[in-house]
Amino acid sequence: MYRQPVLKNRRTLLERAEKFISDIYFTDCNLRGRLYGDSCPLESIASHLSAERIPFAEAVEQDFSPYSPGDTFGPTWWTCWFRVTLTIPESWRGKEVHLLWESDGEAMVWRDGQPVQGLTKEGEKTSYILTECLKEEDSHSVTLYVELACNGLFGAGHGSMIAAPDPNKKYSVQKAELVVFNRDTRELLTDFEMLVDIVKQLGEGEQRGYQALFTVNEMVNLCDPADPNTFSKAHSLAHKFFTQRNGQSQHTVHAMGHCHIDSAWLWPYDETIRKCGRSWVTVIRLMESNPEFVFTCSQAQQFHWVKSCYPGLFSQIQHYVKNGRFIPVGGTWVEMDGNLPSGESMVRQFLEGQRFFHQEFGIYCKEFWLPDTFGYSAQLPQIMQGSGISNFLTQKLSWNLVNVFPHSTFFWEGLDGSHVLTHFPPGNSYEMKGKVEDLVNTVRNNKDKGRANHSAALFGFGDGGGGPTQLMLDRLKRVQDTDGLPKVQMSSPDKLFSQLRAESALLCTWTGELFLELHNGTYTTQAEIKRGNRQCEALLHDIEVVSSLALWRDKAFRYPSDQIRELWRLLLLNQFHDVIPGSCIEMVVEDALGYYKDIRSIGGRLLRDALRALGSKEQEVVSAAVFNSLPWERNEVIELQDGAGQSGLALVRVPSCGLAAVKVTQPVAPVSVTVQADGTVLMENGILRTIVNKDGSLASLYLVSASREAISDDCCGNQFVMFDDIPLYWDAWDVMDYHLQTRKPVLEVVQPAQVVSSGGLRGSISFTLRISDRSTITQEIVLDALCPYIKFNTQVNWAESHKFLKVEFPVQVRSPNATYEIQFGHVQRPTHRNTSWDWAKFEVWGHKWADLSEHGFGVALLNDCKYGHSVYKNTMTLSLLRAPKAPDANADMGTHHFTYAIMPHTGSFQDASVIQHAYNLNFPLRSTQCCADTMPWSAFSVGSPAVILETIKRSEEKNALVVRLYESYGSSVTTTLYTTLPLREAWHCDLLERPDSLRPAAVTSAGITLNFSPFQIVSLLLFL
């Protein structure tokens, strides 16, 4: 059937076909050149420039002045509104007519007061379809508004994508006109493009590629671009090729439209709201004309934004959600970072997300969706399962720098043994284009060939690109079942995971964390955001505990559910995977710090109100009191303000989850501080004895009860070290292994160690070191009576560039593994570099503590707002500050405050209560007042120290209290939750607070009996 080519030469045929559809070469005579027919100018364009993002109704009231394409406007982050009037020529009857709009920036078309479509050159969206076939009765004269944001899809980086934004960029509209769009040409171009791609992708090794080659060659023979009557023959040939079907065993690709929108990154939160509006309205337009099109959409926060700012669009979305085509996925409030949020924060991501989806759409998501996050905690499978989710989709581990992750589809087993079915789309992208290449990669890269015969392909431009295009849909439609390519079906996460689960017998299991071997600087970058997160997590915890107890103690007290939810939502938003990691621009940092400020000020007021309700009645004699939100008794030195505003120290004893009046007591063993002849300072409290050198380093740290020195021979503890920190590209994100080769101790003493508090309840000394001529460290080393750890209250004035500050403790402990706290538990990681998997973990994350223990003895390093750790051999290192310059040129510049602590101990870290002491460091006792005659009282306590009562809150349904406990040692244990509250009944519930009607809790007169397996999380509804 084919006309015989003269040369047996693949190249000439292939390039001939390529030139036939080229948009660069031969457009005067090729098919591409015929895509558009006649054009005509717009009747008028007028513009109004606004510094603010204003709503449509306000914009149209402004003064507009004439605009000509090519005129520039700006600067960055401003908005230019255009009023466009146009008249379609009568002679175009029967034609498809587009407004062709090529501009910088990201635009939204408004028609009749409603947003109708996004326009973004970077997202291949430059046409607004005015009519698919102009009819006589159609209105030929139209007025549109175009809202154009002065920023690109990826913000406005100065010179490179991740460089700090250029605030002075200018923008312009290059082309704005009416055109006749030749749909038949577009269809034939798509046929050609797909065939050419098949030739290229299948290569010379497969005969199917040659069949495509001769098909496309014959199509060129048949097709005369100047004569559309010849198109149908060419199209028929293509159709014949595309409909030659596969055998039954072929791999199935589940195509799903997607638009990964970062909730803030290289642009501020406010612009994200418009990105969502522009992208999703474009998706709705595609749904109207493509009944098979399915779109997956994550992040409840973004739906919430669209609901508030684009109510009309939101109701259209609700319609398509009901039809099962616009599919909310993920179940979380935002796509949060997978490492740094606390256990309770992760629970709240799901609680807020799933409840939102249920309220607005009547559904709960069945899959967790986190394609673009920098590692995944080993605790996530249990939290997913507890939130009604048993499937997980991501692909970020394909970014690993060192090791290739061995699976595409597998069971992921979490810390407690929970399993979730996990899928990494093998095409390694969540922004596919529906091209042959995407399909071929999906099959070729599948690491579970023969085990899993289904894969996801997520297609659509992310961020400002506006999601999928008609062209992507047309591509996928052509090759649904084409011999030589995988089968393609428009699908949903539910269909994909159902298929995978139905055929899961051969799937492998991966146990423990999914550690990303890249972006390890994100545990440290933007220290103020990390500190805000940690402190606000503690504050919200305390507000909920105190408010829950106040609800019971004071009948007049109103639990501030709505305010607490708003504060949680701000905290959860800042946990987005480019905010808490610190990989965002300065504007986002300012927004994020502003939200923490709101949480602290509003939260501080809520906490004071609740404490007042808990503690004292008015007109009674009051005394200073202390509230303890943690589930164990605490006996600590605290600073208290007296009535005259003077602060002083007091040793207080407060029962678990309870309140006590401050009584003056003396410690059994006071702290002593002695300046020795050589200028070093000896501090001891009967538990620890330490010798501090003039430069603030520890010459000795001695655990008295064990007669053990904790610091390694000939070394010093508390040694500050600086590193050069210049990654390969991702500045704020990456710290590379080679930075370790540049270690320089900080040795220059500005102010040698001097005594600040000479003992009694507290001994402390302070000193100042110079890091460079721009940066200094001032530290107070504190030893309190009865305290088993030494605190280092640190202030750093930091003005470095591409440097990394850490502190080291070389300790006398030998162990192949160190332990790090994670969400509701801990993990072990190697202290050696045997294999590539070991050495790739040169910088790891942990929460409130890390511990290095051998049998019978160990040392723990606690912190109050740091997340970057490493333990190599016997040196424990805490990462303190970085100084990247992109995407925030001023990241981390300024003054920082943080505290860490060192705690040598006998026995295991579990037996030594390291976990509890790390909580104590992070959850300060709260000063309040109570009636002078108040006896110390406790609302809750737990029988076993292995079990931690993490959360006490009012249930979302407002009819009960929720308590959440977890087993923290990694042990199986049966214990009792004691309460002095008048408990009527208690039920087990899931993390969404849905009671398990089959599992009433065993309430006895003593309390509630509970069984735990290692690291198990248990949530209960308590009815009082």
Ligand SMILES: [Zn+2]
């Ligand atoms: Zn992202």
